[in-house]
Amino acid sequence: MATGVDSGVIKDLKKKALQTRIDVLKMLCEAGSGHTGGSLSVVEILVSLYFFKMKYRSDQPKWPERDRFVLSKGHGAPALYSVLCRAGYFPEDYLNSLRKLGGLLQGHPESRMTPGVEVCTGSLGQGLSQANGIALALKMDGKPSRVYALMGDGELQEGQIWEAAMTSSHYLLDNLCAIVDHNKFQIDGPVEQIMSIYPLRDKWEAFGWYVEDIDGHNFDAIIGALKRAEEEKDRPSLIIANTVKGKGISFIEDQNKYHGVAPDKDELDRALAELQEAKLKL
Amino acid sequence: MSRMVSTRDVYGETLVKLGEEHQEIVALDCDLSGSTRSALFGKKFPQRFFNMGVSEQDMMSTAAGLASSGKVPFASTFAIFASGRAWEQIRLCICLPCLNVNVVASHGGLTVGEDGATHQANEDLAIMRALPNMTLVVPADAVETERMVRSIYAHQGPVYLRLARNKYPVLFDDSYKFELGKANVIRDGKDLAIIATGYMVSKSLEAAQKLSEQGLEACVVNMSTIKPLDAECVTEVARKTGAVLTVEEHSIIGGLGSAVAEALGESYPVPMMRMGIRDTFGVSGHPEELLEHYGLSVQHIVEEAGKLMRRKAG
Numbered sequence: 001m002a003t004g005v006d007s008g009v010i011k012d013l014k015k016k017a018l019q020t021r022i023d024v025l026k027m028l029c030e031a032g033s034g035h036t037g038g039s040l041s042v043v044e045i046l047v048s049l050y051f052f053k054m055k056y057r058s059d060q061p062k063w064p065e066r067d068r069f070v071l072s073k074g075h076g077a078p079a080l081y082s083v084l085c086r087a088g089y090f091p092e093d094y095l096n097s098l099r100k101l102g103g104l105l106q107g108h109p110e111s112r113m114t115p116g117v118e119v120c121t122g123s124l125g126q127g128l129s130q131a132n133g134i135a136l137a138l139k140m141d142g143k144p145s146r147v148y149a150l151m152g153d154g155e156l157q158e159g160q161i162w163e164a165a166m167t168s169s170h171y172l173l174d175n176l177c178a179i180v181d182h183n184k185f186q187i188d189g190p191v192e193q194i195m196s197i198y199p200l201r202d203k204w205e206a207f208g209w210y211v212e213d214i215d216g217h218n219f220d221a222i223i224g225a226l227k228r229a230e231e232e233k234d235r236p237s238l239i240i241a242n243t244v245k246g247k248g249i250s251f252i253e254d255q256n257k258y259h260g261v262a263p264d265k266d267e268l269d270r271a272l273a274e275l276q277e278a279k280l281k282l
Numbered sequence: 283m284s285r286m287v288s289t290r291d292v293y294g295e296t297l298v299k300l301g302e303e304h305q306e307i308v309a310l311d312c313d314l315s316g317s318t319r320s321a322l323f324g325k326k327f328p329q330r331f332f333n334m335g336v337s338e339q340d341m342m343s344t345a346a347g348l349a350s351s352g353k354v355p356f357a358s359t360f361a362i363f364a365s366g367r368a369w370e371q372i373r374l375c376i377c378l379p380c381l382n383v384n385v386v387a388s389h390g391g392l393t394v395g396e397d398g399a400t401h402q403a404n405e406d407l408a409i410m411r412a413l414p415n416m417t418l419v420v421p422a423d424a425v426e427t428e429r430m431v432r433s434i435y436a437h438q439g440p441v442y443l444r445l446a447r448n449k450y451p452v453l454f455d456d457s458y459k460f461e462l463g464k465a466n467v468i469r470d471g472k473d474l475a476i477i478a479t480g481y482m483v484s485k486s487l488e489a490a491q492k493l494s495e496q497g498l499e500a501c502v503v504n505m506s507t508i509k510p511l512d513a514e515c516v517t518e519v520a521r522k523t524g525a526v527l528t529v530e531e532h533s534i535i536g537g538l539g540s541a542v543a544e545a546l547g548e549s550y551p552v553p554m555m556r557m558g559i560r561d562t563f564g565v566s567g568h569p570e571e572l573l574e575h576y577g578l579s580v581q582h583i584v585e586e587a588g589k590l591m592r593r594k595a596g
Contacts, residue, residue: 058315
């Protein structure tokens with residue numbers, strides 16, 4: 001889908017995605033635990049938001065005019081920390097502190113610990129409601145800022161998501177865009193086998209949302225969908241981002257054992273070699 | 283007989299007044315706004331009132347989002363749903379980031395009455411007290427409710443305010459001062475201390491009067507902040523009287539009695555008894571009948587005080 005975005009810009013975003021994957025894998029290996037698969041599947045979404053779409057001032061994390069991002073699938077924290085770091089919210093050496101005592105990068109996002117993190121998430125199902133609250137406050141204050149909330153597909157099994165989905169459309173939250181990282185897996189196995197969430201588009205449309213179904217690793221597609229979401233009036237938007245769990249690393253892609261397992265040193269080296277190769281091909 | 287006034291009514295009216303003074307106040311409710319009285323705010327400020335429908339979890343997390351964006355939400359529903367249904371939302375979204383969300387839980391305790399065990403929150407103080415950053419308050423009458431609602435607005439951080447369905451006798455006059463975290467000794471006495479909260483404060487005052495007629499002088503403490511507990515006051519009355527009786531319309535597990543026992547155990551152990559619901563569910567009935575049935579009448583307090591005095595005498 002052509003978005004008119006300059007090919008040089010797309011190339012730069014691809015470079016940033018590679019850097020994010022490098023950061024994520026190094027952080028997880030250093031931490032010795034964490035969620036590899038679901039951090040790698042959200043990379044292009046986060047890079048599109050933080051390096052193309054969203055307005056913010058990283059030297060002023062509470063800048064009132066900023067757009068807001070809520071990582072409802074809080075276990076994707078490593079990817080968020082990487083983009084926040086590369087966006088300038090905190091220095092690179094913070095990345096080594098992930099999951100460590102005394103570090104500011106907690107296992108799951110905490111607003112009082114990490115600059116740029118808006119709310120606390122990690123227990124699934126609670127981010128969309130919080131995003132609604134932020135969107136309501138922005139509307140009350142007459143601010144044009146937008147709110148983005150990223151959910152997992154397994155997370156959609158939480159009942160609170162559907163309570164929140166009703167609230168978003170009831171209160172006409174057109175300043176809200178939710179995204180589902182549809183990587184088809186949850187911790188115990190394929191989403192469809194564990195507890196089917198389908199039909200996904202029909203469900204959200206029935207709840208009053210504008211829905212797009214896209215390739216969640218294609219920058220043109222993501223940027224186009226984000227733009228159309230912004231143009232939508234009087235209803236919230238949902239982007240179903242079809243992704244690959246563990247995207248970018250051949251031996252991690254679709255291997256669900258990496259849901260909550262960090263790469264060891266050998267796996268890290270192999271993964272970094274793959275990413276280096278990908279970089280040369282850009 | 284004192285004038286009877288509903289603490290819910292006072293909450294609703296005070297919130298409207300506060301709303302006039304402070305633009306950042308918003309109110310949320312879960313389809314119970316008529317009962318919790320948040321509807322008064324909704325009528326006056328429709329743009330700042332959000333009825334969330336029957337969805338307590340969504341309400342608490344939404345309130346957190348509003349608070350993270352500078353609003354001061356008052357989120358109301360029945361105590362059983364506020365504390366139980368949305369406990370983890372309060373924990374993660376509100377207490378962990380220490381946001382200014384005021385959870386106003388009406389219909390606390392046994393005196394919900396006829397609705398029965400399903401709707402009687404007798405465990406809410408226990409599960410809310412366990413949450414870091416949480417402040418827990420229970421007013422003893424209408425005057426204190428008004429002061430309390432203003433105080434919790436001004437307080438930075440999450441608060442759980444427990445109100446009741448039934449009307450309470452007015453105990454205090456306009457000179458009454460409420461300070462978060464401070465207990466009030468509302469009757470002096472040297473023989474034992476009765477530490478009570480909520481509706482049980484008026485019952486304890488009545489019991490103290492009866493005890494006085496029998497020659498026993500009970501000091502009565504209105505412990506309207508359950509957390510942070512005024513341990514200094516608790517220790518002081520224990521030291522002065524040598525016997526402590528706690529009375530609450532809540533399980534004896536985890537509420538006022540537990541908090542007082544924890545404080546005294548570490549500071550100044552004296553013979554004590556916890557009066558409350560003794561680890562059981564309630565049943566349907568008239569509120570006063572239920573208090574009698576579960577051993578929380580004035581006469582029961584008098585009897586427990588007598589037993590405690592005998593223990594004190596050794």
